[in-house]
Amino acid sequence: MIRKRSTVGLLCIVLSLILTLVIAPLLNQKSSEQTNIVRLVKNVPKGAAITSSDLETVRVGTYHLPTDVLTSPDNAVGQYATVDMLKGDYLLPGKISAVPLDAYVSRLNGTKQAISISIKSLAAGLSGKLQPGDIVTLIASDYGEMRTTTAPPELQYVEVLALTTSSGTEAQSPESMPTDPDEDEQELPSTLTLLVLPQQAALLADLENKSKLHAALVYRGSAATAKTFTDKQDAYFTAMSAPKVEGTHE
Structure with missing residues:
Protein backbone atom coordinates (compact mmCIF):
# COMPACT_ATOMS: atom_id res chain seq x y z
CA MET A 1 0.00 0.00 0.00
CA ILE A 2 2.83 2.37 0.88
CA ARG A 3 4.50 1.65 -2.48
CA LYS A 4 1.26 2.30 -4.39
CA ARG A 5 0.72 5.56 -2.55
CA SER A 6 4.27 6.61 -3.33
CA THR A 7 3.72 5.84 -7.03
CA VAL A 8 0.47 7.80 -7.13
CA GLY A 9 2.11 10.71 -5.32
CA LEU A 10 5.02 10.68 -7.76
CA LEU A 11 2.62 10.69 -10.75
CA CYS A 12 0.72 13.62 -9.28
CA ILE A 13 3.96 15.54 -8.87
CA VAL A 14 4.96 14.79 -12.50
CA LEU A 15 1.55 15.85 -13.81
CA SER A 16 1.70 19.04 -11.78
CA LEU A 17 5.10 19.83 -13.21
CA ILE A 18 3.86 19.20 -16.77
CA LEU A 19 0.83 21.41 -16.15
CA THR A 20 2.92 24.18 -14.61
CA LEU A 21 5.94 24.10 -16.90
CA VAL A 22 4.41 23.05 -20.25
CA ILE A 23 0.64 23.41 -20.59
CA ALA A 24 0.15 26.63 -18.64
CA PRO A 25 2.84 28.54 -20.61
CA LEU A 26 1.32 27.34 -23.90
CA LEU A 27 -2.12 28.56 -22.85
CA ASN A 28 -0.70 31.88 -21.74
CA GLN A 29 1.16 32.24 -25.01
CA LYS A 30 -1.97 31.45 -27.04
CA SER A 31 -4.07 33.93 -25.08
CA SER A 32 -1.44 36.65 -25.46
CA GLU A 33 -0.97 36.28 -29.25
CA GLN A 34 -2.32 39.22 -31.22
CA THR A 35 -3.13 40.07 -34.84
CA ASN A 36 -4.54 42.92 -36.89
CA ILE A 37 -8.20 42.74 -37.91
CA VAL A 38 -10.67 45.01 -39.70
CA ARG A 39 -13.47 46.45 -37.60
CA LEU A 40 -16.39 48.80 -38.31
CA VAL A 41 -16.34 52.31 -36.84
CA LYS A 42 -19.99 53.00 -37.73
CA ASN A 43 -23.21 51.14 -38.51
CA VAL A 44 -23.48 49.79 -42.08
CA PRO A 45 -26.96 48.79 -43.32
CA LYS A 46 -27.60 45.76 -45.47
CA GLY A 47 -26.88 46.45 -49.14
CA ALA A 48 -24.65 49.48 -48.53
CA ALA A 49 -21.22 49.76 -50.11
CA ILE A 50 -18.36 49.67 -47.60
CA THR A 51 -15.90 52.58 -47.74
CA SER A 52 -12.56 53.17 -46.09
CA SER A 53 -14.19 55.65 -43.69
CA ASP A 54 -16.34 52.79 -42.33
CA LEU A 55 -13.31 50.78 -41.24
CA GLU A 56 -10.44 50.74 -38.83
CA THR A 57 -7.60 48.30 -38.29
CA VAL A 58 -7.09 47.22 -34.68
CA ARG A 59 -4.83 44.77 -32.92
CA VAL A 60 -6.65 42.13 -30.87
CA GLY A 61 -5.95 38.79 -29.26
CA THR A 62 -6.27 35.72 -31.47
CA TYR A 63 -7.87 33.57 -28.77
CA HIS A 64 -11.38 32.51 -29.94
CA LEU A 65 -11.04 34.80 -32.99
CA PRO A 66 -12.73 33.38 -36.16
CA THR A 67 -10.10 32.00 -38.50
CA ASP A 68 -11.58 33.76 -41.55
CA VAL A 69 -11.91 37.25 -40.04
CA LEU A 70 -10.69 39.93 -42.46
CA THR A 71 -7.28 41.36 -41.64
CA SER A 72 -6.89 43.97 -44.38
CA PRO A 73 -9.21 46.86 -45.35
CA ASP A 74 -8.39 46.16 -49.01
CA ASN A 75 -10.52 43.01 -48.78
CA ALA A 76 -13.57 44.99 -47.63
CA VAL A 77 -13.53 48.41 -49.32
CA GLY A 78 -15.92 48.41 -52.30
CA GLN A 79 -17.77 45.31 -51.09
CA TYR A 80 -21.47 45.32 -50.17
CA ALA A 81 -22.94 44.41 -46.81
CA THR A 82 -25.12 41.29 -46.97
CA VAL A 83 -26.50 41.86 -43.46
CA ASP A 84 -27.04 44.85 -41.15
CA MET A 85 -23.75 45.44 -39.34
CA LEU A 86 -23.10 47.51 -36.23
CA LYS A 87 -20.22 49.65 -35.06
CA GLY A 88 -17.52 47.42 -33.58
CA ASP A 89 -18.42 44.35 -35.67
CA TYR A 90 -15.62 42.23 -37.12
CA LEU A 91 -15.83 41.58 -40.85
CA LEU A 92 -16.27 38.02 -42.11
CA PRO A 93 -16.52 36.83 -45.74
CA GLY A 94 -20.17 35.85 -45.24
CA LYS A 95 -21.12 39.41 -44.30
CA ILE A 96 -19.93 41.01 -47.55
CA SER A 97 -20.44 40.47 -51.27
CA ALA A 98 -18.56 41.65 -54.34
CA VAL A 99 -21.81 42.53 -56.13
CA PRO A 100 -24.85 44.49 -54.95
CA LEU A 101 -27.58 42.32 -53.48
CA ASP A 102 -30.05 43.33 -56.18
Whole structure:
Protein backbone atom coordinates (compact mmCIF):
# COMPACT_ATOMS: atom_id res chain seq x y z
CA MET A 1 0.00 0.00 0.00
CA ILE A 2 2.83 2.37 0.88
CA ARG A 3 4.50 1.65 -2.48
CA LYS A 4 1.26 2.30 -4.39
CA ARG A 5 0.72 5.56 -2.55
CA SER A 6 4.27 6.61 -3.33
CA THR A 7 3.72 5.84 -7.03
CA VAL A 8 0.47 7.80 -7.13
CA GLY A 9 2.11 10.71 -5.32
CA LEU A 10 5.02 10.68 -7.76
CA LEU A 11 2.62 10.69 -10.75
CA CYS A 12 0.72 13.62 -9.28
CA ILE A 13 3.96 15.54 -8.87
CA VAL A 14 4.96 14.79 -12.50
CA LEU A 15 1.55 15.85 -13.81
CA SER A 16 1.70 19.04 -11.78
CA LEU A 17 5.10 19.83 -13.21
CA ILE A 18 3.86 19.20 -16.77
CA LEU A 19 0.83 21.41 -16.15
CA THR A 20 2.92 24.18 -14.61
CA LEU A 21 5.94 24.10 -16.90
CA VAL A 22 4.41 23.05 -20.25
CA ILE A 23 0.64 23.41 -20.59
CA ALA A 24 0.15 26.63 -18.64
CA PRO A 25 2.84 28.54 -20.61
CA LEU A 26 1.32 27.34 -23.90
CA LEU A 27 -2.12 28.56 -22.85
CA ASN A 28 -0.70 31.88 -21.74
CA GLN A 29 1.16 32.24 -25.01
CA LYS A 30 -1.97 31.45 -27.04
CA SER A 31 -4.07 33.93 -25.08
CA SER A 32 -1.44 36.65 -25.46
CA GLU A 33 -0.97 36.28 -29.25
CA GLN A 34 -2.32 39.22 -31.22
CA THR A 35 -3.13 40.07 -34.84
CA ASN A 36 -4.54 42.92 -36.89
CA ILE A 37 -8.20 42.74 -37.91
CA VAL A 38 -10.67 45.01 -39.70
CA ARG A 39 -13.47 46.45 -37.60
CA LEU A 40 -16.39 48.80 -38.31
CA VAL A 41 -16.34 52.31 -36.84
CA LYS A 42 -19.99 53.00 -37.73
CA ASN A 43 -23.21 51.14 -38.51
CA VAL A 44 -23.48 49.79 -42.08
CA PRO A 45 -26.96 48.79 -43.32
CA LYS A 46 -27.60 45.76 -45.47
CA GLY A 47 -26.88 46.45 -49.14
CA ALA A 48 -24.65 49.48 -48.53
CA ALA A 49 -21.22 49.76 -50.11
CA ILE A 50 -18.36 49.67 -47.60
CA THR A 51 -15.90 52.58 -47.74
CA SER A 52 -12.56 53.17 -46.09
CA SER A 53 -14.19 55.65 -43.69
CA ASP A 54 -16.34 52.79 -42.33
CA LEU A 55 -13.31 50.78 -41.24
CA GLU A 56 -10.44 50.74 -38.83
CA THR A 57 -7.60 48.30 -38.29
CA VAL A 58 -7.09 47.22 -34.68
CA ARG A 59 -4.83 44.77 -32.92
CA VAL A 60 -6.65 42.13 -30.87
CA GLY A 61 -5.95 38.79 -29.26
CA THR A 62 -6.27 35.72 -31.47
CA TYR A 63 -7.87 33.57 -28.77
CA HIS A 64 -11.38 32.51 -29.94
CA LEU A 65 -11.04 34.80 -32.99
CA PRO A 66 -12.73 33.38 -36.16
CA THR A 67 -10.10 32.00 -38.50
CA ASP A 68 -11.58 33.76 -41.55
CA VAL A 69 -11.91 37.25 -40.04
CA LEU A 70 -10.69 39.93 -42.46
CA THR A 71 -7.28 41.36 -41.64
CA SER A 72 -6.89 43.97 -44.38
CA PRO A 73 -9.21 46.86 -45.35
CA ASP A 74 -8.39 46.16 -49.01
CA ASN A 75 -10.52 43.01 -48.78
CA ALA A 76 -13.57 44.99 -47.63
CA VAL A 77 -13.53 48.41 -49.32
CA GLY A 78 -15.92 48.41 -52.30
CA GLN A 79 -17.77 45.31 -51.09
CA TYR A 80 -21.47 45.32 -50.17
CA ALA A 81 -22.94 44.41 -46.81
CA THR A 82 -25.12 41.29 -46.97
CA VAL A 83 -26.50 41.86 -43.46
CA ASP A 84 -27.04 44.85 -41.15
CA MET A 85 -23.75 45.44 -39.34
CA LEU A 86 -23.10 47.51 -36.23
CA LYS A 87 -20.22 49.65 -35.06
CA GLY A 88 -17.52 47.42 -33.58
CA ASP A 89 -18.42 44.35 -35.67
CA TYR A 90 -15.62 42.23 -37.12
CA LEU A 91 -15.83 41.58 -40.85
CA LEU A 92 -16.27 38.02 -42.11
CA PRO A 93 -16.52 36.83 -45.74
CA GLY A 94 -20.17 35.85 -45.24
CA LYS A 95 -21.12 39.41 -44.30
CA ILE A 96 -19.93 41.01 -47.55
CA SER A 97 -20.44 40.47 -51.27
CA ALA A 98 -18.56 41.65 -54.34
CA VAL A 99 -21.81 42.53 -56.13
CA PRO A 100 -24.85 44.49 -54.95
CA LEU A 101 -27.58 42.32 -53.48
CA ASP A 102 -30.05 43.33 -56.18
CA ALA A 103 -27.54 43.54 -59.03
CA TYR A 104 -29.72 41.29 -61.16
CA VAL A 105 -32.54 43.86 -61.16
CA SER A 106 -30.68 45.87 -63.81
CA ARG A 107 -30.97 42.89 -66.14
CA LEU A 108 -34.78 43.00 -66.16
CA ASN A 109 -35.39 44.91 -69.36
CA GLY A 110 -38.98 43.81 -69.95
CA THR A 111 -38.10 40.63 -71.83
CA LYS A 112 -37.31 38.42 -68.87
CA GLN A 113 -38.52 38.33 -65.29
CA ALA A 114 -37.21 37.29 -61.88
CA ILE A 115 -39.23 34.74 -59.95
CA SER A 116 -38.51 32.82 -56.75
CA ILE A 117 -39.32 29.17 -56.05
CA SER A 118 -39.18 27.27 -52.77
CA ILE A 119 -36.48 24.75 -51.92
CA LYS A 120 -38.55 22.24 -49.98
CA SER A 121 -35.72 19.92 -48.96
CA LEU A 122 -31.94 19.84 -48.72
CA ALA A 123 -31.68 17.56 -51.74
CA ALA A 124 -34.00 19.71 -53.86
CA GLY A 125 -31.50 22.59 -53.76
CA LEU A 126 -28.40 20.50 -54.53
CA SER A 127 -27.56 20.27 -50.82
CA GLY A 128 -26.98 24.01 -50.55
CA LYS A 129 -24.24 24.00 -53.22
CA LEU A 130 -25.95 26.19 -55.84
CA GLN A 131 -24.55 29.66 -56.61
CA PRO A 132 -25.72 32.74 -58.54
CA GLY A 133 -24.88 32.33 -62.22
CA ASP A 134 -25.41 28.56 -62.24
CA ILE A 135 -27.44 27.03 -65.05
CA VAL A 136 -29.92 24.46 -63.77
CA THR A 137 -32.61 22.13 -65.08
CA LEU A 138 -35.81 22.12 -63.04
CA ILE A 139 -37.57 18.82 -62.36
CA ALA A 140 -41.05 18.54 -60.82
CA SER A 141 -41.92 15.51 -58.71
CA ASP A 142 -45.33 14.53 -57.23
CA TYR A 143 -46.93 16.71 -59.90
CA GLY A 144 -50.70 16.85 -60.16
CA GLU A 145 -53.23 14.21 -59.20
CA MET A 146 -51.17 11.43 -60.76
CA ARG A 147 -48.06 12.35 -58.70
CA THR A 148 -45.86 12.15 -61.78
CA THR A 149 -42.28 13.32 -62.23
CA THR A 150 -41.54 15.55 -65.18
CA ALA A 151 -38.68 17.63 -66.57
CA PRO A 152 -40.45 20.27 -68.70
CA PRO A 153 -38.49 21.27 -71.81
CA GLU A 154 -39.46 24.87 -71.01
CA LEU A 155 -37.22 24.66 -67.92
CA GLN A 156 -34.22 22.81 -69.30
CA TYR A 157 -31.73 25.68 -68.98
CA VAL A 158 -32.51 28.33 -66.36
CA GLU A 159 -30.12 30.80 -64.76
CA VAL A 160 -29.94 31.17 -60.98
CA LEU A 161 -29.93 34.84 -59.94
CA ALA A 162 -29.86 34.56 -56.16
CA LEU A 163 -30.32 32.25 -53.19
CA THR A 164 -32.10 33.41 -50.05
CA THR A 165 -32.43 31.93 -46.59
CA SER A 166 -35.68 31.63 -44.63
CA SER A 167 -34.76 34.80 -42.71
CA GLY A 168 -34.57 36.79 -45.94
CA THR A 169 -30.79 37.17 -46.13
CA GLU A 170 -28.63 36.25 -49.08
CA ALA A 171 -27.30 32.72 -48.66
CA GLN A 172 -23.53 32.35 -48.45
CA SER A 173 -21.62 30.49 -51.10
CA PRO A 174 -20.08 27.20 -49.93
CA GLU A 175 -16.58 28.71 -50.25
CA SER A 176 -17.36 31.48 -47.77
CA MET A 177 -19.00 29.27 -45.14
CA PRO A 178 -16.90 28.74 -42.01
CA THR A 179 -15.14 25.42 -41.60
CA ASP A 180 -14.60 25.79 -37.86
CA PRO A 181 -17.10 23.50 -36.06
CA ASP A 182 -17.15 25.91 -33.11
CA GLU A 183 -18.63 28.71 -35.25
CA ASP A 184 -22.35 29.23 -35.68
CA GLU A 185 -24.04 27.02 -38.23
CA GLN A 186 -24.97 28.93 -41.38
CA GLU A 187 -28.49 28.98 -42.80
CA LEU A 188 -29.07 27.04 -46.00
CA PRO A 189 -31.03 28.57 -48.92
CA SER A 190 -34.80 28.20 -48.79
CA THR A 191 -35.62 29.88 -52.13
CA LEU A 192 -34.05 30.22 -55.56
CA THR A 193 -34.55 33.36 -57.64
CA LEU A 194 -34.45 32.56 -61.36
CA LEU A 195 -34.22 34.60 -64.59
CA VAL A 196 -37.02 33.45 -66.88
CA LEU A 197 -39.32 34.38 -69.72
CA PRO A 198 -42.99 35.14 -68.90
CA GLN A 199 -44.04 31.68 -70.14
CA GLN A 200 -41.54 30.04 -67.79
CA ALA A 201 -42.68 32.22 -64.89
CA ALA A 202 -46.28 31.08 -65.35
CA LEU A 203 -45.21 27.42 -65.52
CA LEU A 204 -43.06 27.78 -62.41
CA ALA A 205 -45.93 29.34 -60.48
CA ASP A 206 -48.08 26.33 -61.35
CA LEU A 207 -45.36 23.82 -60.46
CA GLU A 208 -44.64 25.62 -57.19
CA ASN A 209 -48.22 24.98 -56.06
CA LYS A 210 -48.72 21.50 -57.49
CA SER A 211 -45.35 19.75 -57.15
CA LYS A 212 -41.98 19.57 -55.46
CA LEU A 213 -39.32 21.30 -57.53
CA HIS A 214 -35.75 20.01 -57.74
CA ALA A 215 -32.80 21.86 -59.29
CA ALA A 216 -30.20 19.83 -61.21
CA LEU A 217 -26.93 21.64 -61.91
CA VAL A 218 -26.12 21.79 -65.63
CA TYR A 219 -23.25 24.27 -65.83
CA ARG A 220 -21.10 26.51 -63.65
CA GLY A 221 -18.40 28.68 -65.17
CA SER A 222 -17.93 31.64 -67.46
CA ALA A 223 -20.87 33.94 -68.18
CA ALA A 224 -20.28 33.57 -71.93
CA THR A 225 -20.67 29.79 -71.83
CA ALA A 226 -23.65 30.06 -69.48
CA LYS A 227 -25.33 32.31 -72.03
CA THR A 228 -25.06 29.62 -74.72
CA PHE A 229 -27.32 27.43 -72.57
CA THR A 230 -29.94 30.14 -71.96
CA ASP A 231 -29.80 31.04 -75.66
CA LYS A 232 -30.75 27.43 -76.45
CA GLN A 233 -33.68 27.74 -74.05
CA ASP A 234 -34.80 31.00 -75.66
CA ALA A 235 -34.54 29.37 -79.09
CA TYR A 236 -36.98 26.68 -77.92
CA PHE A 237 -39.65 29.32 -77.25
CA THR A 238 -38.86 31.10 -80.52
CA ALA A 239 -39.43 27.84 -82.40
CA MET A 240 -42.64 27.16 -80.49
CA SER A 241 -44.07 30.58 -81.36
CA ALA A 242 -43.04 30.51 -85.02
CA PRO A 243 -45.99 30.13 -87.43
CA LYS A 244 -46.31 26.67 -88.89
CA VAL A 245 -46.00 26.37 -92.68
CA GLU A 246 -48.43 23.94 -94.24
CA GLY A 247 -46.90 21.42 -96.60
CA THR A 248 -47.71 21.50 -100.32
CA HIS A 249 -49.71 18.73 -101.91
CA GLU A 250 -49.23 17.53 -105.46
